[in-house]
Amino acid sequence: MFGYRVRQSAHTAAVTLSFLFLFAVVAFAQNAPGASGQGSSGQSSFGQDRRQNAPGQFDFYVLSLSWSPSYCEASQERAPNRAPDQQCGGRPFSFVVHGLWPQYEQGFPAFCQVPAARLDRNIVGSMLDLMPSPRLIFHEWDRHGTCSGLPAHAYFEAVRKARAVIKIPPDYLDLDKPIMVTPDEVVTAFVKANPGLSRGAIAVACDSKRLSEVRVCLKKDFSFHDCAEVTRRACRRDKIAMPAVRGG
Numbered sequence: 409m410f411g412y413r414v415r416q417s418a419h420t421a422a423v424t425l426s427f428l429f430l431f432a433v434v435a436f437a438q439n440a441p442g443a444s445g446q447g448s449s450g451q452s453s454f455g456q457d458r459r460q461n462a463p464g465q466f467d468f469y470v471l472s473l474s475w476s477p478s479y480c481e482a483s484q485e486r487a488p489n490r491a492p493d494q495q496c497g498g499r500p501f502s503f504v505v506h507g508l509w510p511q512y513e514q515g516f517p518a519f520c521q522v523p524a525a526r527l528d529r530n531i532v533g534s535m536l537d538l539m540p541s542p543r544l545i546f547h548e549w550d551r552h553g554t555c556s557g558l559p560a561h562a563y564f565e566a567v568r569k570a571r572a573v574i575k576i577p578p579d580y581l582d583l584d585k586p587i588m589v590t591p592d593e594v595v596t597a598f599v600k601a602n603p604g605l606s607r608g609a610i611a612v613a614c615d616s617k618r619l620s621e622v623r624v625c626l627k628k629d630f631s632f633h634d635c636a637e638v639t640r641r642a643c644r645r646d647k648i649a650m651p652a653v654r655g656g
Contacts, residue, residue, distance in 0.1 A: 464557020608634035614643035
């Protein structure tokens with residue numbers, strides 16, 4: 409019995425010392441330079457700019473165009489028994505607007521008004537030709553639109569103006585069969601179709617095998633804007649798939 413108590417006491421002491429060591433490491437990390445989860449730029453993914461998510465205080469926009477066939481294919485793979493999103497049934501879509509995102513040169517603001525001002529259903533209905541999912545429209549307003557400093561109707565007018573600036577390369581307007589592309593080929597096609605667009609103002613995003621989005625950086629007047637941080641995070645895969653537009 410005495411030996412058992414000695415072993416139990418030794419085990420308890422070892423556990424206590426382990427926790428004390430862990431707390432010491434955590435305390436050191438929290439007080440070390442560059443802590444709080446920040447990268448070498450001193451900013452996390454959003455909210456760490458000195459402007460601290462102040463509505464209307466940002467540097468430029470990112471117009472994110474989602475390749476709808478990739479979204480629908482990936483959604484079907486993830487949840488084959490779930491009813492498809494609105495954009496994945498009925499009318500076939502190619503590139504659709506994912507969002508218009510206010511950005512800092514490093515990082516980005518998000519959720520700048522909590523709770524967000526309520527969206528008028530008429531606004532939602534008016535945007536379904538560009539953003540064919542009510543759920544997406546509500547989400548984009550809450551997360552990004554509130555950071556624009558614009559009332560809802562003006563923000564979604566800005567979305568429409570930004571989309572009107574971008575011409576989709578002809579080969580991607582009605583893709584009737586799946587193809588394999590390189591990210592550079594997609595960038596080249598958009599640069600060719602949009603005079604004044606530089607390779608430093610556009611980035612291709614992908615998942616593990618498909619092109620998911622094309623992101624174009626725009627100034628507040630909707631002219632093109634080079635954006636090193638956005639392009640640095642671009643897809644690095646050698647080849648990616650572009651599924652066909654449904655019905656093709």
